[in-house]
Amino acid sequence: MRGATTAAALLFLPWLLLLRAAEAGNGSCVRRCGRLTVQYPFGFSAGCKIQLGCDDRADDGGAAWVGATRGLGLVVRNVTARALVVGLRPDCDRRLNASLDVLFSDSFAPSTWNALVVSSCVPAARALARIANCSIPPRNYLGNSSHCSSAAADSIRCVPPPQPNSNTSLQRHYFLNKTEMLELGSQCGLVSAVSFSPLPTPAFILGVLDLEWWMLGSCRCANNANCTTLTTPAKQQAFRCDCLPGFDGDGFVDGGGCRRVPKCDTSKYLSGECGKTVQIALLMAGILFGAMVTGVTCLVYHLLKRRSASLRTKRSTKRLLSEASCAVPLYSYREIERATDGFSEEQRLGTGAYGTVYAGRLSDGRLVAVKRIKQRDNDVAGLDRVMNEVKLVSCVSHRNLVRLLGCCIEQGQQILVYEFMPNGTLAEHLQRERGPAAMPWTVRLRIAAETAKAIAYLHSGVHPPIYHRDIKSSNILLDHGYNSKVADFGLSRMGKVSSSVDASHISTAPQGTPGYVDPQYHQNFHLSDRSDVYSFGVVLVEIITAMKAVDFNRVPSEINLAQLAVDRIGRGCVDDIVDPYLDPHRDAWTLTSIHKVAELAFRCLAYHSEMRPSMAEVADELEQIQLSGWAPSADDAAFMSTTSSICSSAPSTRATDRSWGTGRNRTETAAPAVNSVVVQETTKGAVESPVSVQERWFSDRSSPSSNSLLGNSSLH
Known part of the structure; x- marks a missing residue:
């Protein structure tokens, strides 16, 4: 058994070594610098086909540059399928011959989209025709350049790109001629290299340089990619790969190849380019999602509101029991609802400014008057009125005072239950x-x-x-x-x-x-x-x-x-x-x-x-x-x-014992003291006084148990 295991390990060992080698080969090029990531053939290490400099400690999360050091100022601004767009800070003290060695390399060179702005040149005779006057006043260059004096304005000239022949196209690949640049004079100062304009005298964009890049050799492009061939300034054959429309990637066989891009992205879905059916489906999905979010929000709000109401009820009940001078029966909301037939209109006796009074019959058969306090946005005042009334009436007993039978403080409701008065007011x-x-x-x-x-x-x-x-x-x-x-x-x-x-x-x-x-x-x-x-x-x-x-x-x-x-x-x-x-x-x-x-x-x-x-x-x-x-x-x-x-x-009470004249029962219930209720000049438990007298000075703002507390009603 052990021998078989050893043989299997020896069998798979070469494959493991090959896999490790492949992984090492793929990972020999670092393509990330800080938050910057580039595609094949670019990278930031020696194993990359086109190496760029890296500063991952830059303030913007990473910086890449062209050349051996960043001191030349050729910071990469963008990498396209055709060119490296780098920044070249305008400087009258930059010597042309020292910069050209960096701009012309084995992998890139300045394209004919560039034009040079030079100063203090002593050109050779055949290069003299290449120098033209600038279409932009020299003063504009001086204001944006370093080490430029006002006296240098008269010596600033433009070197426009070579013009294509009539039988050529601007889509062909042309590069600035390094030899012609050197013939401008070794002491010529390079102020700026700029422009993407095909005009004979370009409109310059200061501080930008277009470096067209390539890969030496014959085409090695992946499927679904175009191969562009070109001749370098050194007369070598080169190529570039670019993915077809609908695909994304670097396009190289040795790179990541091309990946199909989904036909319908977010913008196309919204614009309807993916078809009306998809657009309608997306719209319906959005509506459904919005409805679900709204429903969940409402459900959470309702649950929180119920929980808050429950807590308020518990606090109110505790307060009621603590403030009442005597025990006050508490009725459940369900019992009151049954007694009034769900607060039906047939049981309604009357409505006042503070609430509505209903006739009801409790489970024990007693007829009662149920006063339901109106619910307002701020129910503190309504609760205070209930507390005030319960506190005052709970222990007060007199044959000519209406008797409080109990109350209900549940589900945000404030309800008082009184004995029923059949003959109204x-x-x-x-x-x-x-x-x-x-x-x-x-x-x-x-x-x-x-x-x-x-x-x-x-x-x-x-x-x-x-x-x-x-x-x-x-x-x-x-x-x-x-x-x-x-x-x-x-x-x-x-x-x-x-x-x-x-x-x-x-x-x-x-x-x-x-x-x-x-x-x-x-x-x-x-x-x-x-x-x-x-x-x-x-x-x-x-x-x-x-x-x-x-x-x-x-x-x-x-x-x-x-x-x-x-x-x-x-x-x-x-x-x-x-x-x-x-x-x-x-x-x-x-x-x-x-x-x-x-x-x-x-x-x-x-x-x-x-x-x-x-x-x-x-x-x-x-x-x-x-x-x-x-x-x-x-x-x-x-x-x-x-x-x-x-x-x-x-129901008949003691009608047989009474007369309409002077005969009446004068016996009264003894009045218990309510010394347990502490009263101060400003009583916290009492109804707060309004801000102004006029706020309550309306006849319909009186108490709700008014002219219809005990009207005729059909009780069921």
């Missing part, structure tokens, strides 16, 4: 938007008293106090028994606990609904409990008159209901503005109670806040007026029967 009943029957006075009075107690509870029953800041008839909801429920704490703010004078108010930019905003608060930016008193005074006037707080259908001086009421009540003309459906003269108590409520509203609407009563005083007065009333009338029963038919789909 007080504003809808005063404007008779829910039916032709007018609300009786005793019912209106009871709603006013209950609302006053709820607001008084916010001011005095919790610590620190809560200023609602958006008291209006459309934020007073009515349950199945027409009990008042104050809603919407999105704009509410917490007051200060201290008993100092500065603690009587907080400074913040005015927000609310036009027609209800305290004018003094609007003027000095001081929000206090008396600001809610003013807004409630407007509600009392609405209850008496059934007019809108702002109505542009009235005369200009009476557009604002508060100003109209102050004027009429102040002049003792209350009867002029009383809702005629109340029939105030039906009995003495009705007339007296209406006037007492009007007088109370007048005091609530005082311009100076210190002249207004507190909400506790307002609640006491309304209770006294209510207790002085008579038993429910037939009108009360008729209104109850009419309106109950409108809301027959709502």
Whole structure:
């Protein structure tokens, strides 16, 4: 076995030696200098057919030159299939005889595309005819040449290339005659050798020399290559190889030969030279690729957005749980979506400036009102409103405050879930938007008293106090028994606990609904409990008159209901503005109670806040007026029967225990303290004040739970 292996090794050894020899032969010529690469027959080592000098440390990544040293200045600028284009710096001190030995070699010589510019020549007689005047003024040469004085201008002459005979072509190969050049005079200074122009007197390009190159011998060209034969200045036969159109390479058998060039490169594809089918296919491929890139980009963006939304949801939920005074149930977005039938239009109760309210039914069968905050480009404000409302309402418990059942902060949504109020808002009943029957006075009075107690509870029953800041008839909801429920704490703010004078108010930019905003608060930016008193005074006037707080259908001086009421009540003309459906003269108590409520509203609407009563005083007065009333009338029963038919789909609560008169349950849930919520003059958790008052001074910019929070809806 070992003998067989040895025999095989000896058999293949000669072939390995031949292979090594071939590799050594092919690799004996270095064709790279820095970043420069040349083709056969050129190179930068002694084994190359035409050797060039190399400086691989040049600033431009490599430099090649012709001659033994770079000092002659013949730096190679380009290598073509015919010639070496070298640079020859113009110099009046360069001697012609010293340069000609370098320019005429065994592999190249100056072609007839060149012309010489010489200075201070003493030519032989027969060479005198070769010298002509230059077509370019000598001054142009002097400005671009070294060692040239202005006195040399008169001695500068041109030596144009020899002209072809009439029976020859410029495509034939001619070289400058070295002998004729020497006859110009040994002391002749070579300024420049330039030009690729066939004109008798060439237009020179300073500093460029065309050296036509060759290979000695007969043609040895590869397939798909042309062979060009020529005679050198030394009368030797030579040749060059050049690949045919459609092929690329050096064209020599001893070199790399010729390689077929693809018929359709990038430029031909785009120009349509490769055919319309290929062009269309390329276009479709580009469109498909662009679509794929766009799709991948959108997918990545969507995934990043979902991840960001998930992180925001987690942070928001953590913040919500940390800021809420009491535990707040969290509903999943899927559950809320099912409860509202996918937020369908049939379930929509109304839309406000901040969001849309939907009726819904939870999985346990409870009817709820779902407030979905509008999504804006910057949802920080919407999230702050949700956080503010949850923080304020989570532990506040009163029979006349709407109850927050929970919330949902998922998928970039901010949703609040409240108990369902089947009888809509007080504003809808005063404007008779829910039916032709007018609300009786005793019912209106009871709603006013209950609302006053709820607001008084916010001011005095919790610590620190809560200023609602958006008291209006459309934020007073009515349950199945027409009990008042104050809603919407999105704009509410917490007051200060201290008993100092500065603690009587907080400074913040005015927000609310036009027609209800305290004018003094609007003027000095001081929000206090008396600001809610003013807004409630407007509600009392609405209850008496059934007019809108702002109505542009009235005369200009009476557009604002508060100003109209102050004027009429102040002049003792209350009867002029009383809702005629109340029939105030039906009995003495009705007339007296209406006037007492009007007088109370007048005091609530005082311009100076210190002249207004507190909400506790307002609640006491309304209770006294209510207790002085008579038993429910037939009108009360008729209104109850009419309106109950409108809301027959709502679940019955304690309607059998209530009456439209004075009888009512006065028991209230004890108010827990909310001392865990730290309040400063600038509360980070509260809604930020706007930059300007005008930014929020629009009637439709009020809270979303307004006039349509609990309208009639078909629940599925």
